[in-house]
Amino acid sequence: VAVAARTAELPRSVEEIRADFPILSREFGGRRVAYLDSAATAQKPEAVIEAISSYYRRSNANVHRSMHELAAEAEHLYEGGRAKVASLVGAPPREIVFVRNATEAINLVRYTWAREHVGAGDVVLISEMEHHSNVVPWQLLCQEQGAELQYLRVDDQGRLDLAELDERLAGGRVRLVAVAHVSNVLGTINPVGEISERAHAAGAMVLLDGSQAVPQMPVDVKVTGADFYAFTGHKMIGPTGIGVLWARRELLEEMPPFLGGGSMIKAVEDDHSTWATVPAKFEAGTPAIAEGVGLGAAADYLAALGMDAVRAHEVEVTAYALDRISALDGVTVHGPPDAAERGSLVSFAVEGIHPHDLAELCNREAVCIRAGHHFVQPLRRRLGVPATARASFSVYNTTAEVDRLIGALENAKRIFGV
Amino acid sequence: MDQLYREFILDHYTTPRNFAALEQRDAEFQDRNPLCGDEMGVHIKLAGDRIEDLRFHGTGCAISQATASIISDELKGKTVAEVAGLDRNFVTEEIGIELSPTRLKCGLLSLKVVQGALLGTDEWPSGTPEQDPDASEVARLRNEI
Numbered sequence A: 001v002a003v004a005a006r007t008a009e010l011p012r013s014v015e016e017i018r019a020d021f022p023i024l025s026r027e028f029g030g031r032r033v034a035y036l037d038s039a040a041t042a043q044k045p046e047a048v049i050e051a052i053s054s055y056y057r058r059s060n061a062n063v064h065r066s067m068h069e070l071a072a073e074a075e076h077l078y079e080g081g082r083a084k085v086a087s088l089v090g091a092p093p094r095e096i097v098f099v100r101n102a103t104e105a106i107n108l109v110r111y112t113w114a115r116e117h118v119g120a121g122d123v124v125l126i127s128e129m130e131h132h133s134n135v136v137p138w139q140l141l142c143q144e145q146g147a148e149l150q151y152l153r154v155d156d157q158g159r160l161d162l163a164e165l166d167e168r169l170a171g172g173r174v175r176l177v178a179v180a181h182v183s184n185v186l187g188t189i190n191p192v193g194e195i196s197e198r199a200h201a202a203g204a205m206v207l208l209d210g211s212q213a214v215p216q217m218p219v220d221v222k223v224t225g226a227d228f229y230a231f232t233g234h235k236m237i238g239p240t241g242i243g244v245l246w247a248r249r250e251l252l253e254e255m256p257p258f259l260g261g262g263s264m265i266k267a268v269e270d271d272h273s274t275w276a277t278v279p280a281k282f283e284a285g286t287p288a289i290a291e292g293v294g295l296g297a298a299a300d301y302l303a304a305l306g307m308d309a310v311r312a313h314e315v316e317v318t319a320y321a322l323d324r325i326s327a328l329d330g331v332t333v334h335g336p337p338d339a340a341e342r343g344s345l346v347s348f349a350v351e352g353i354h355p356h357d358l359a360e361l362c363n364r365e366a367v368c369i370r371a372g373h374h375f376v377q378p379l380r381r382r383l384g385v386p387a388t389a390r391a392s393f394s395v396y397n398t399t400a401e402v403d404r405l406i407g408a409l410e411n412a413k414r415i416f417g418v
Numbered sequence B: 001m002d003q004l005y006r007e008f009i010l011d012h013y014t015t016p017r018n019f020a021a022l023e024q025r026d027a028e029f030q031d032r033n034p035l036c037g038d039e040m041g042v043h044i045k046l047a048g049d050r051i052e053d054l055r056f057h058g059t060g061c062a063i064s065q066a067t068a069s070i071i072s073d074e075l076k077g078k079t080v081a082e083v084a085g086l087d088r089n090f091v092t093e094e095i096g097i098e099l100s101p102t103r104l105k106c107g108l109l110s111l112k113v114v115q116g117a118l119l120g121t122d123e124w125p126s127g128t129p130e131q132d133p134d135a136s137e138v139a140r141l142r143n144e145i
Helices: A014-019 A046-059 A069-088 A102-111 A113-117 A136-145 A162-170 A192-201 A249-254 A289-305 A307-326 A355-364 A377-383 A399-416 B007-014 B062-075 B080-084 B088-095 B104-119 B135-144
Strands: A096-099 A123-127 A148-152 A174-180 A205-209 A228-232 A243-247 A265-268 A273-275 A331-334 A345-350 A370-372 A388-392 B027-032 B039-047 B050-059
Touching (some): A069 A096, A069 A289, A096 A102, A102 A113, A102 A136, A102 A205, A102 A228, A113 A136, A113 A174, A123 A136, A123 A162, A136 A148, A148 A162, A162 A174, A192 A205, A243 A249, A289 A307, A307 A331, A307 A345, A345 A355, A345 A399, A355 A370, A355 A388, A355 A399, A355 B062, B027 B104, B039 B062, B039 B104, B050 B062, B062 B088, B062 B104, B088 B104
Parallel strands (some): A123 A148, A174 A205, A205 A228
Antiparallel strands (some): A096 A243, A228 A243, A265 A273, A331 A345, A345 A388, A370 A388, B027 B039, B039 B050
16 A cells, blocks of 8 residues: 655755754864764754753752752753653653663663563563663563563564564463564564554553664654653763653552652651652652753754654665665665665675674774674574674765765775675 | 785685684683674693694684784794783784774784683783773873864
8 A cells, every 4th residue: 555655844954954963063084974873872963962051051950859049940941851852752741751771761660560560480572673771681580580581583674573473472471572663773663553452462561662763753652552662862862861761650650669769759767768759759869950951952853853854854865875785796784675664774784894894994984883783692693694784874864974885885895805 | 005904914804724623622712892792712722831723713803803813823832821921012013003992802802712711811911991091092082082
């Protein structure tokens, strides 16, 4: 069935948008940097840098407990940041728990909900395309609880098989399905709505790792059907040191607290305490206030561009990169072949050149790509690749930068004689 | 001509010397470079406290694999005490080029596994940045930033 292509356009030219990101004017060896590593961390616009700087210059104070004017201002800015992030992902602010990053968000679920609900003989179901942040916490949980960790296979085109999901769920032991919304290794956009529906029908809960999704496409956490939705700030052009766990308020209220300390308590008795309302219950200690303010500015920046338009631009660049990289001799591209089915990244291997060497030779031309071990062991074995190179794109990237990548790859092939 | 990826290195990368298993061995060790997943293992046969024979096996980038190949012949005949004294300089002299901080672990992985096999250590050879921060390199980075 043909679906009318989205025609959302960015409100400003990519050149104007690029000018908002000071780092993009850096040069190495006389060459302008081509930053193709936004899936690792995105660059920051002036608006985010300025929000953080202005917070420290004008408004710094501790939140939640002081009566003075500066504290009120700090609180207003920090909670304003929460509200802006909430609005970007379609959630009420009270359901946005600020954590350090997506890893901490997932670990929060592991230490609170999962410890109470995943027991001996139960199954945590993840997939072969997960980031290690959505693998290792579940390995630790399963070891601790005597539960079993199972992996959904990824097919040759980087997709999950929903029939296999049904089979695993039919076993009746799955308590949690934890998968990436968009894979950081293959780029696959997973059918999260269907996954959630099937998991719920089988009595399992769903955690989605939205670290790659939120920066690049419209996300409404309720529409995903997830019970838990984790994402990080620094990949969505915000600061490092702040991320988000979203869950429905009733669920957050049922869960035991995570870290104990100040700010998360209602009353402290000699031998026990009662908990603050959510999300404060999960935010012990002085939070990353400036980062919360900065993340709010990032959410505002993205909202002003329009996530439909951000997505449309990135699909265009990704489609171009897929075409050009695939056209090189001896190159294998991993993941779904169609840019419309994937996030804005391309993982690839060049026969005869290790990705680390590719990244080094790209670096000589000021083209930043990622090389490394993105895959979990089972997938690595099956694809037969020890490591991959990855180019990833954000709203500030252009097809001209893809051309520079291709030039660098051609040069690497020349040097290695392949 | 690319300094790092010159013919000498690429030749050792594509046709590495002393890469195989040793059926008769007295020591072995393997490890990986956590940065990029380069894997390297070594099998060693001793005559007294001297390396009589040694073979590497592994997968990884050109620098990690070529370095193992290049230093392999040089290591044969060395005593355990001599191997203990080897550091970053040994490797960079053998391959004939300084390695940038980002590639140093690639270049030192083969020496690390040899020292691991013979000395029972899991430390990186001295001269690795985290082990022994190179003051001049730190200064250079400071100036650049």
